[in-house]
Amino acid sequence: MRDMTPYSGRRVELGELSVVRTLPARGRRLVGPWCFLDRFGPLTFQDGKPMDVAPHPHIGLQTVSWLLDGELVHDDSLGSHAVLRPGGVNVMTAGRGITHTEQTPVAHSGRLDGVQLWVALPEAARHDAPSFWHQDRVARRDDEGGRLQVFMGHLDGLTAPAPHYSDVVGAELTLVAGGHLSPVLEPGREHAVILLGGDATVDGLPLEADVLGYLDPGRQSVTISTRQGGRVLLIGGVPFPEPVLMWWNFVARTPAEIAAARQDWEAGRRFGEVPVYRGPRMSAPPLSRLADPNPVS
Ligand code: MN
Numbered sequence: 001m002r003d004m005t006p007y008s009g010r011r012v013e014l015g016e017l018s019v020v021r022t023l024p025a026r027g028r029r030l031v032g033p034w035c036f037l038d039r040f041g042p043l044t045f046q047d048g049k050p051m052d053v054a055p056h057p058h059i060g061l062q063t064v065s066w067l068l069d070g071e072l073v074h075d076d077s078l079g080s081h082a083v084l085r086p087g088g089v090n091v092m093t094a095g096r097g098i099t100h101t102e103q104t105p106v107a108h109s110g111r112l113d114g115v116q117l118w119v120a121l122p123e124a125a126r127h128d129a130p131s132f133w134h135q136d137r138v139a140r141r142d143d144e145g146g147r148l149q150v151f152m153g154h155l156d157g158l159t160a161p162a163p164h165y166s167d168v169v170g171a172e173l174t175l176v177a178g179g180h181l182s183p184v185l186e187p188g189r190e191h192a193v194i195l196l197g198g199d200a201t202v203d204g205l206p207l208e209a210d211v212l213g214y215l216d217p218g219r220q221s222v223t224i225s226t227r228q229g230g231r232v233l234l235i236g237g238v239p240f241p242e243p244v245l246m247w248w249n250f251v252a253r254t255p256a257e258i259a260a261a262r263q264d265w266e267a268g269r270r271f272g273e274v275p276v277y278r279g280p281r282m283s284a285p286p287l288s289r290l291a292d293p294n295p296v297s
Pocket of ligand 1: 056058063100249
């Protein structure tokens, strides 16, 4: 049996929305190129708009949104507009700079449950022009033990068409009661698993809620099992070779780059606007605490 290293998530309040952040964790800033992971929900609502993230900028990363339930609408400064539902994916490549909003749409189910992740862009891609990708239904395979869906990169013969710039995988394993799935892994990759619902074990080790279970490189496969049924997020990739600096919604390399991006945002330069959003855009926090990023997602 191989080991699994747990990293506890922490609860973060983003306006009305409470999330559990498991990346970056103390002692574990990256898993492959993945540098950020927020879980929101599950929650039900009748009035209001639990997801209402005002216009805010990004550089140097891709945002990847994956829903388990409910719906989200994305708008950005390129004019992209996409309604995300379970089984689909939104991938926004910030490159040198983009602005976006994420909201609960007016027509909604009254439910919300999902994750937002960020992928750090490598040097060769992080200064490129921004872009946006949406897909209604990602690559999937149904086996006796459940369903494997790959929304980013590739895993065990399934390939996601969303653009990516490093070796990466993002997937959900949805297990039927009493079932198991054993995807083939690439030994050069490191991985992490998160319990999204139900119960699960990873190579026999129980996976707790709100904990990131880190799996080091060298594995040929992993067996994820459940008793009552479960949903598990699997992320990974070849360990990212570049040191990254994260602050607020920016992924860069140096404090000077962060300061320049912040200054451009505050001055209304570089990032464009999201004119369809009704309401003020976000202001950047003071730059005094560069070592303590507080991303808004
Ligand atoms: Mn964002």
